Amino acid sequence: MDLQVLTYLIAGASFALYIGIALWSKASSTNEFYIAGGGVHPVANGMATAADWMSAASFISMAGIISFMGKDGAVYLMGWTGGYVLLALLLAPYLRKFGKYTVPDFIGDRYYSKIARFVAVLCLIFVSFTYIAGQMRGVGIVFSRFLEVDINTGVIVGMVIVFIYAVLGGMKGITYTQVAQYCVLIFAYMVPAIFISILITGNPIPQLGFGSKILSEDIYLLDKLNLVLNDLGFNNYTESVRSKIDVFCITGALMAGTAGLPHVIVRFFTVPRVRDARTSAGWALLFIAILYTTAPAVSSFSRLNFINTIHNSEYQTTPQWFKNWENIGLISWSDKNNDGIIQYGPGNALENTKPIFSNKRGENGERLVINNLSKNKNEIYIDRDIMVLANPEIAALPNWVIALVAAGALAAALSTAAGLLLVISSAISHDLLKKIFRPSINDNQELFFARLSAAVAIAIAGIFGIYPPAFVAQVVAFAFGLAASSIFPVLIMGIFSKRINSAGAIIGMISGLIFTLSYIIFFKFISPELNASDYWLFGISPEGIGVIGMLVNFFFAIITSSITKPPPEEIKTLVNKIRQPS
Amino acid sequence: MKTHISYWNANLMIVIFLLSIWFLSSFGAGILFSDYLDNFQIGGFKLGFWFSQQGSIISFVFIIVLYCFLMNKLDKKYDSEED
Numbered sequence: 001m002d003l004q005v006l007t008y009l010i011a012g013a014s015f016a017l018y019i020g021i022a023l024w025s026k027a028s029s030t031n032e033f034y035i036a037g038g039g040v041h042p043v044a045n046g047m048a049t050a051a052d053w054m055s056a057a058s059f060i061s062m063a064g065i066i067s068f069m070g071k072d073g074a075v076y077l078m079g080w081t082g083g084y085v086l087l088a089l090l091l092a093p094y095l096r097k098f099g100k101y102t103v104p105d106f107i108g109d110r111y112y113s114k115i116a117r118f119v120a121v122l123c124l125i126f127v128s129f130t131y132i133a134g135q136m137r138g139v140g141i142v143f144s145r146f147l148e149v150d151i152n153t154g155v156i157v158g159m160v161i162v163f164i165y166a167v168l169g170g171m172k173g174i175t176y177t178q179v180a181q182y183c184v185l186i187f188a189y190m191v192p193a194i195f196i197s198i199l200i201t202g203n204p205i206p207q208l209g210f211g212s213k214i215l216s217e218d219i220y221l222l223d224k225l226n227l228v229l230n231d232l233g234f235n236n237y238t239e240s241v242r243s244k245i246d247v248f249c250i251t252g253a254l255m256a257g258t259a260g261l262p263h264v265i266v267r268f269f270t271v272p273r274v275r276d277a278r279t280s281a282g283w284a285l286l287f288i289a290i291l292y293t294t295a296p297a298v299s300s301f302s303r304l305n306f307i308n309t310i311h312n313s314e315y316q317t318t319p320q321w322f323k324n325w326e327n328i329g330l331i332s333w334s335d336k337n338n339d340g341i342i343q344y345g346p347g348n349a350l351e352n353t354k355p356i357f358s359n360k361r362g363e364n365g366e367r368l369v370i371n372n373l374s375k376n377k378n379e380i381y382i383d384r385d386i387m388v389l390a391n392p393e394i395a396a397l398p399n400w401v402i403a404l405v406a407a408g409a410l411a412a413a414l415s416t417a418a419g420l421l422l423v424i425s426s427a428i429s430h431d432l433l434k435k436i437f438r439p440s441i442n443d444n445q446e447l448f449f450a451r452l453s454a455a456v457a458i459a460i461a462g463i464f465g466i467y468p469p470a471f472v473a474q475v476v477a478f479a480f481g482l483a484a485s486s487i488f489p490v491l492i493m494g495i496f497s498k499r500i501n502s503a504g505a506i507i508g509m510i511s512g513l514i515f516t517l518s519y520i521i522f523f524k525f526i527s528p529e530l531n532a533s534d535y536w537l538f539g540i541s542p543e544g545i546g547v548i549g550m551l552v553n554f555f556f557a558i559i560t561s562s563i564t565k566p567p568p569e570e571i572k573t574l575v576n577k578i579r580q581p582s
Numbered sequence: 583m584k585t586h587i588s589y590w591n592a593n594l595m596i597v598i599f600l601l602s603i604w605f606l607s608s609f610g611a612g613i614l615f616s617d618y619l620d621n622f623q624i625g626g627f628k629l630g631f632w633f634s635q636q637g638s639i640i641s642f643v644f645i646i647v648l649y650c651f652l653m654n655k656l657d658k659k660y661d662s663e664e665d
Contacts, residue, residue, distance in 0.1 A: 066635075074634035078608045081639045085604045088646045089597050093653075207636060211626035220626030238631045240616070247613050278653060282646040289639050296635040579590050581657055 006403040007146045014184050014407045015161055018414070021180055022165030022173040030447050033170030034101040034426050035269045040175055042276040046283025048178035049267045051185065051411070052419035053258075053284070054291060055131070056138025059185060059412035064387030067299035067306075070237040074296075075250045081285065081292050082251070083258025086488075088281035091259060092268040094495045096277035097578045101269065102423070103262040103487065104431040110494040112571060113502035114436050119509050121427045123486040124262045128420045129460070130479040131263075135420070136465025138413040141385065144328055146406040155465035158414060159458050166418045166425075167454045174418045175270060181411040186290060188408020192392040192401050193294050196301045199395060210297035225304050232311070233346045237300065243533065249544030256550055257480030260488030262427075263419040274581040302391045309394055310380065311344040315364045318342070321393035326367055329357060330383035333366050334373055340364050347376035355381050417461065425454035478520055481542070485512035485549025493557055498575050500557055501567045508557025516549030589660045596652045600645050607633065607641035 027033040040048070058080070066073030098106055103124060108117030136155055143154025165173045190206075197209035201221060213220050219227075226236045235241055258264065267284075268277045310318065315333060325331040332355035333342055350371040360368045389409065392402045429450035434441060441449070486509045493500040493508070500508075520542045523531040533539050540548065611619060616630030624632060 071631055071634060074612060074638075077635055078612055078638045081642050082604065082608050085601070085642050085645050089600060089649055208625075210636075211624070211632070213626065222626050222628075222631075238620070238628055244613060248609060251609065251613065275650075275654060275657065278646075278650045282643070282650055285646055286643050289643050292639050293636050576586065579593070580586060 003399045003402060004146070004148060006399050007406050010400070010403045011147070011407045011410055014180075014411060017180055018161065018177045019164055021176045022169040025172045025176045026168050027170030027172045027447075030101075030430075030443050030450065032172045033447055033450050034422075034430065035266070036170075036172040036175045039272055040270040042271055042280035043283050044175070044179050045267060045271050045276075045280040047182040047287055048175045049264065049280065049284035050287035051178040051182035051415040052174075052267060053261075053264050053416070054185065054288060054412055055416035056135050056409065056413035058291065058295075059189065059409050060138050060141070060388050061385045062388075063295040063298040063302065063391075064384040066296055067303040067387055068384055070235070071240045072242050072247060073299065075247055075254065077292055077296060079251045079254025080258055081288060083255040084281060084285040084288070086255060086259035087264065087268075088278060088285070090495070091265060091491055092277045092281050093274045093581070094578045095265060095491070096268050096271065097274050097581060099269070101266075101430055102426050103265050103491075104427055105435070106494065107487075107490055107505070108431065108435060110571065110574065111490070111500075111502040111505040112568065113506065116490075116502055116505050116509070117431055118436060119506060119513075120487065120490075121431050123482055123509070123513065124427050125424060127261065127479045127483050127487075128263065128424050129464075132417055132420050132457075132461040133464040135413045135417040136461055139410060139417075140465055141330075142389070142406050142409045142413070145324070145389065146403070152466050155462055158410070158417075158465070159462040162414055162418050162421065163455065163458050166421050166458070167451050170450070171266075171270060171422055174415075174422055177418070178415045181415040182287060185408040185411040185415075186287070188404045188411070189291055189294060192395070192397055192405060193298050193301075195397050195401065196305070196391065196395045197297065200301055200304070206294045206297035206301075210300060221300060221304070225300055228304065228307055232307070232344065237303070243539050245539050246533070246536075246541050246544055249540045249547045251544075253484045253544050253546030253550075254480050256484035256488045257546055258483075260483035260486075260491065261479075262483075262487065263416075263423045265491075266423055266426075267419075298388065298391065302387045302394065305391070305394045306382075306387070307344060310342050312341060314341055315366055316340065319393070319396070321390055325383075325386055325390060329355065330386050332357070332369055332381040334369060334379055335362065335364065335366065336373055336377065336379050342379055343377055344380045345376060345378040347378050348374055349376075349378045349381050350374060353381075421454050421457050421461065424457045425450050428453040428457075478517075481516045481520060481546030481549060482513060484546035485516040485553055489550050489553040489557065493554070495575070495578065498572045499566055500561045501564055503564045504557040504559075504561030507560040508553040511556040512549045512553030515552045516546055519545045519549075585660055589656070592656055592660075593653070596649065596656065600649055600652075603641065604645055608638040612638045 062076055095106055104117045104120040107120040139158040140151040140155050143149055144151045165177050193206040194204055197206040198204050200214060201209040201212040202215045203209035203212045210221065214224055222238055226238060229237055268280065271277050271280050322331060334349060350369060351374050352371055355369040356371055358368050358370045362368050389405060392405055429446055433449055434446050489512060490505045490509055523542045612634035616634055619630035619633060620628040622629040
């Protein structure tokens with residue numbers, strides 16, 4: 001069957017499933033809207049957490065990024081999963097015991113301060129919107145490539161679907177839809193990975209195929225990859241290029257950032273008991289690990305396949321997928337030596353990195369760019385985001401697998417977008433309105449405002465998707481850096497110390513935030529030309545600076561608390577209470 | 583109150599013990615000693631590379647499973663189980 005028809009069928013069926021689940025599990029109170037009534041089974045919550053957490057970035061971009069980074073790509077693998085250990089051991093059980101609705105709820109109550117709550121809401125909204133922008137771009141890419149509709153139409157369809165189940169269903173609707181979305185996305189990720197692993201190594205388990213020998217050749221896959229890359233002038237795939245301190249700090253920032261992400265933390269408020277919160281974190285990480293251990297295998301397979309298919313092949317006889325991606329502007333080829341043959345190598349093929357296309361075609365039919373060509377021999381620009389999506393096509397897998405990958409990518413993007421929208425809406429209706437500005441509203445009015453703010457947040461997210469701000473890629477570093485330097489430390493200190501008081505928490509959050517923000521803004525926006533290891537503080541890149549921001553936060557919070565009054569007696573009782581499961 | 587304190591201390595010991603494994607398997611084997619471990623080979627993997635892209639994640643899952651097990655046992659000992 002035709003790929004496009006198949007994609008419509010499979011993606012359409014998955015959408016129908018999500019909406020069906022949403023209608024069946026409609027929320028009728030604020031309790032159900034914010035935390036699904038607190039009665040979600042730990043395994044179901046584990047799946048929902050996994051879908052919530054694994055975003056378009058994990059599904060679409062991560063394996064592609066790793067395939068070009070090699071060993072250093074481990075910062076994402078370890079950083080994003082290691083954060084779960086922090087979450088499970090240091091936060092989830094205690095916050096579950098605290099037993100309220102939102103992350104700012106905990107910060108506001110534990111630090112007995114509306115200012116602390118307000119600062120927490122600001123951090124939360126900033127982190128969450130940064131994230132949503134990325135999800136909407138993911139939805140746009142998938143729709144424009146596989147359904148061949150306009151990106152804007154794609155974003156609007158995505159918005160309508162999320163609107164139906166997030167606004168109606170609240171946390172309850174989102175939770176059960178995310179369970180379904182996890183199943184769709186993991187199946188969609190594993191099927192092509194298994195296929196490709198069998199094709200290349202004969203081993204059906206990608207995690208093992210990755211360390212096996214190539215079929216009918218007496219050489220390990222990774223050794224072969226090193227060899228091929230060396231021939232082209234690249235570094236070894238299995239060797240690290242970045243400095244140790246930078247790798248260390250990026251991993252740390254991603255870990256602390258993950259543990260401080262509000263939309264993930266809030267999932268642990270939905271299970272019935274403290275022990276369920278612990279178990280559920282275990283299930284969530286297991287479900288995530290299935291994808292995260294497969295991803296680096298996919299990275300190495302796709303890098304090898306890509307080079308084998310493209311390098312030294314004639315443009316006119318390249319497979320159709322190459323031209324399809326070229327047509328939507330995510331691949332470009334510039335025939336530097338006029339031989340009609342594609343050459344791939346290290347360095348950017350074009351100056352200014354990204355291609356700017358003219359309307360003309362070259363003599364081989366390729367799209368021409370108006371960029372100046374760089375001096376190296378590389379003729380290929382490839383957007384790293386397309387590796388996972390193009391992978392099944394590169395390996396010439398059947399059409400239904402390709403359609404499945406499209407549905408999986410949509411599930412990953414939509415599930416994360418919905419989770420983020422929910423924390424934004426609850427922060428506005430619950431923390432800002434009910435707890436700070438208009439305490440007189442009743443439950444029904446609060447529920448109305450929750451739905452209203454979810455709807456507004458979806459509209460804003462959609463605008464981000466249709467007019468993607470040019471800085472989306474640059475601000476991703478913000479989301480983790482900010483969560484690591486603001487939210488994570490005050491949560492930890494709120495549980496593990498009785499001495500940290502409101503002044504300490506506020507000064508801590510603000511100093512961590514300002515330090516991290518100014519470092520990132522300086523290197524990403526004010527002086528991007530200085531963004532190189534020679535100028536970085538201790539050689540730490542803006543992606544990893546959140547770790548230092550976190551230390552700044554701890555430091556000022558402790559100093560300030562030790563010279564001001566200790567928290568009142570009832571706060572000590574509250575802390576004692578959350579430390580005991582019963 | 584006294585049992586509360588000893589429950590909390592036991593809890594902290596478990597957390598510290600597990601976080602040291604967490605640190606060793608990721609920051610240790612995956613980053614700091616990774617180059618040294620690359621001298622050893624399992625299958626087609628250099629050991630340091632394997633830890634950074636596979637082993638650390640697998641240990642994380644085991645750490646949380648172990649945590650659930652140890653904490654449930656502790657809850658039972660202190661009769662701190664929920665209904």
